[in-house]
Amino acid sequence: MVKSLLVKVLKKLTRKLEKEASNMEYLTKADSSVLLQGTHIKFTTKKEDRTYVIIGERCLIGATFLFETEKGNITIGNNVHIGGSFFICRTSITVADDVTMAWGITIYDHNSHSIYWEERKDDNDNCYSDYIKYNGNNIVNKDWSNVVSKPIYIGSKVWIGFNVTILKGVTIGEGAVVGACSVITKDVEPWTVVGGNPATVIKRLK
Numbered sequence: 001m002v003k004s005l006l007v008k009v010l011k012k013l014t015r016k017l018e019k020e021a022s023n024m025e026y027l028t029k030a031d032s033s034v035l036l037q038g039t040h041i042k043f044t045t046k047k048e049d050r051t052y053v054i055i056g057e058r059c060l061i062g063a064t065f066l067f068e069t070e071k072g073n074i075t076i077g078n079n080v081h082i083g084g085s086f087f088i089c090r091t092s093i094t095v096a097d098d099v100t101m102a103w104g105i106t107i108y109d110h111n112s113h114s115i116y117w118e119e120r121k122d123d124n125d126n127c128y129s130d131y132i133k134y135n136g137n138n139i140v141n142k143d144w145s146n147v148v149s150k151p152i153y154i155g156s157k158v159w160i161g162f163n164v165t166i167l168k169g170v171t172i173g174e175g176a177v178v179g180a181c182s183v184i185t186k187d188v189e190p191w192t193v194v195g196g197n198p199a200t201v202i203k204r205l206k
Helices: 002-020 125-135
Strands: 027-029 039-044 052-054 058-066 072-076 081-089 092-095 106-108 153-154 192-196 197-204
Touching: 072 081, 081 092
Parallel strands: 027 052, 039 058, 052 072, 058 081, 072 092, 081 106, 092 153
Antiparallel strands: 192 197
């Protein structure tokens, strides 16, 4: 009885791990870099046969990479540490060299929906229909024409605290420090400390 239950649990765990790792063929990394447990790629739309995520040398990466169109790209430089963060990509997210990122960070390069009801009134119905038709890929036929999307760039030597949210179109300058739980809605100057919602400059660094 106990043995049978253990076998069932192991099979279920194996299936879960296989499912999480099923899209890792879309990721390329240097041999010296390590993907931490739970790192995986998800798609809510169709995908192309190509590399979606590129990771440089000597990185420790813990992240979920979610692609919401088949055209997105995520690039991570060298000597980058990311702990349990969430990338949501339609266009482009770039993390330069020597960046340190804590856990619970969300990086989101688009608005997901229009702010105007008339332009988003069919979104939920289309999402439901796609989910049923395409076995969980819920935005295959999403209308992106009224959704604002802009690339995100995180410069070298940046440190980002836990539970930070970084929104579309933002550039975080070299050497900047982003305080925990901040919301970044506009560019961050190089060598500054920022914090808050929305984040503002707290201190300028030498």
